[in-house]
Amino acid sequence: MAARAGGHSQAAMNGMKEKVLTLDTMNPCVRRVEYAVRGPIVLRALELEQDLRQGVKKPFTEIIHANLGDAQAMGQKTITFFRQVLALCVHPDLLNSPHFPEDTKRRAERILQACGGHSLGAYTFSAGIRLFREDVAQYIEQRDGGIPSDPNNIFLSTGASDAIMTVLKLLVAGEGRSRTGVLIPIPQYPLYSAVLAEFNAVQVDYYLDEDRAWALDIAELQRALHEARGHCTPRALCIINPGNPTGQVQTRECIEAVIRFAFEERLFLLADEVYQDNVYADGSRFHSFKKVLMEMGPPYSTQQELASFHSISKGYMGECGFRGGYVEVVNMDPKVQQQMQKLMSVRLCPPVPGQAVLSMVVSPPAPSDPSFEQFQAERQAVLAELAAKAKLTEQVFNEAPGIRCNPVQGAMYSFPRVQLPARAVQRAQELGLAPDMFFCLRLLEETGICVVPGSGFGQREGTYHFRMTILPPMEKLRPLLEKLSQFHAKFTRDFS
């Protein structure tokens, strides 16, 4: 209040009215939002980049944005089939060109037929174009060994984030002790903490077990739930599998246990499965929550509520800029499903080019199609390189004293733990910074490498981490990992 009154008199002295919208008067929930992946460290990286462009001397020549899972920004090639079909869709005059394989034309015509006015420029049904929702349902059936999927339960979205927000928004209700609590893993992808703050829901943390390669532990879920019940009403449980930022891939047994837990404790399940195509480690395999749930049979298969999310931004295509994704809901109350439909309709529809890409991702060229061979080769090349980079990352980090990195079984990130010397921790505290933020800022200033401090994802008290994507091209990744390890060694010397 002192600050506000001060601001007011200051404004008055200048003959200015105080603004209507200030930090004091704005939405307090929005003020509480934090989103580390694009937080202060990224803004600083942008400033440094501008400095470099203007010729300011730095101890490095470029900024390496290893903070975000943005494959194409890191130089990953696009999948030719997807882009050929898109070009035909946005500019159908090209359908007469001899330079496009016959199946790309067939595909483009199929997409345009499904669009209003045969154009990507028309609005679609709010849940997305019906044909594409059918494509998604078919993809899910195939993925899950024939377990049926109903297109009416598929809602296309503006990237997975948008769909996650929509489902969480439905779940938020109550005041005081009846306020909705949502269990999220720690470390988490900070979309979850940001959205829960924005929606004024209670974030309930359950810690993943770093000593078991970030596995999920049911006893820890129990602990988190029971402690939360004193001050809120936990109603949902979020799972990220494969894990972001952990890279962990859950076993089938673990998923079964989670489903049993959610059922017993009456929690709505949200399964963030956007990295389902990104599984690298020997012995790891992606199991969808939907499949496991259905195979467990009644009462789970008939009663447990589940929303599963997928995206075109990850996998082998990395089409982040198109903002496409979907959610499949299972066992959702049909009346709530109508409400969800209504809520989405206020936003009119997801971007149609993203819908079109999604339709291709879930239904790529078949072996008999002219584009099949090239598609398959491009897809395999990306996934094989990602697997090699996952391995290399783990290996180089674990060779460095003071850095310990769990295997990157899947997804697109390593989340190594770093030892920070006591004097560095103290110095950070003097500066009002989280110790790993201090480390990452120094790393950025001295090497141009931009990674995100573990404090942005959450971690056990007294441990320090950072998240780094494995996406840089192979020839850049090894020097990058070594530079980072060397910086850590120097940092440790400087502060000991």
Place this chain on the structure above:
Amino acid sequence: MAARAGGHSQAAMNGMKEKVLTLDTMNPCVRRVEYAVRGPIVLRALELEQDLRQGVKKPFTEIIHANLGDAQAMGQKTITFFRQVLALCVHPDLLNSPHFPEDTKRRAERILQACGGHSLGAYTFSAGIRLFREDVAQYIEQRDGGIPSDPNNIFLSTGASDAIMTVLKLLVAGEGRSRTGVLIPIPQYPLYSAVLAEFNAVQVDYYLDEDRAWALDIAELQRALHEARGHCTPRALCIINPGNPTGQVQTRECIEAVIRFAFEERLFLLADEVYQDNVYADGSRFHSFKKVLMEMGPPYSTQQELASFHSISKGYMGECGFRGGYVEVVNMDPKVQQQMQKLMSVRLCPPVPGQAVLSMVVSPPAPSDPSFEQFQAERQAVLAELAAKAKLTEQVFNEAPGIRCNPVQGAMYSFPRVQLPARAVQRAQELGLAPDMFFCLRLLEETGICVVPGSGFGQREGTYHFRMTILPPMEKLRPLLEKLSQFHAKFTRDFS
């Protein structure tokens, strides 16, 4: 509560647990949301369409979706330049093709240079690509006769709706009598009422004056504000100009008076100006709130907070499916602006193809460019036809007894008033329907014409309207208008 208990015991009898997420337990704000433009009448239209496809006999052969401002769905042609450049951007191999004008290639290269990894598939800065924000600022400067615009005050968005939601979200705060109130016109575009319900803000209605072609009346603003002050804290005023659904274009004098009012009463101004290119009537001209505000000089130009919204979905291009738009903020507290930036970053970034289209819309081919002539011809053709359709609509409706239609000065809709016989009103009430909903449903069932009842936009008690787009192609529009007028005459006979 009875229903809930009933549901519970029913579930128990079947050995089922009650669902976690039900109408009773879900977010009550979402339940209260209504969005007429895609409401029950549109869902019914989709059902009828499916019936037709399956060969069910109806008194019509097609559904005419006159409910939505969706130009390309109605057959409007795309602008060749935009689509050529987009094709080059999504599939840069085409840059070697001889079939694209040289300026489309230059433009595509400029766009790709500004993208991460030179691809539309990379994420962008959350407020949009810097270069495009500079393009928008330049467009605004030109539009407003040289008044400066700062790219840092431009935020690109997923259509204008997304930006409107973001700004409103910042403004929402308080409980009880300090709860944020937002003044919106009646009739309004139902995005506003839907979002205010979703955000739990108080909707404060001010009525436009149907007898003066839906002009805004300052005395009515005063009335609405003073009545609202008893039970909430009005903090923002929304203006839609050109008007949706009214088609009214505000005079410069009116805009000045609104700005003075907002300043005196300390209201944040939201100017929805997505139809700024759609002005048809002789004597009508678009004046941007930003320009008028700046020309009024201090204290208005230096203090009045304003957010102005624009979109690629309307105008002459109608690229709705790409979901592109922007907001320019003026005199916003810089610290709040940072908060807005942060909030947008949680959604990562607006779709990049939409950003690219926006960059072209605000910076179309210049007279010296090879594409200029065709671009200009296509643009003029669309706008000239829209102007003719606006006139025709007004004329045909006003020839019909019992229908009265204000001039469609701008935007894309007519909002005629219809007289409904007392017996029809009574019958509607028996069915639990708004009388104009009853009228529109009958219209749909008997003619296949889908329009939106005035009750979805708001109207003075005891008056009835519907909104219909002027977008159907000329050769369809006249028979459509006549069919609608005839149906109204028959409806009047049937119920008198």
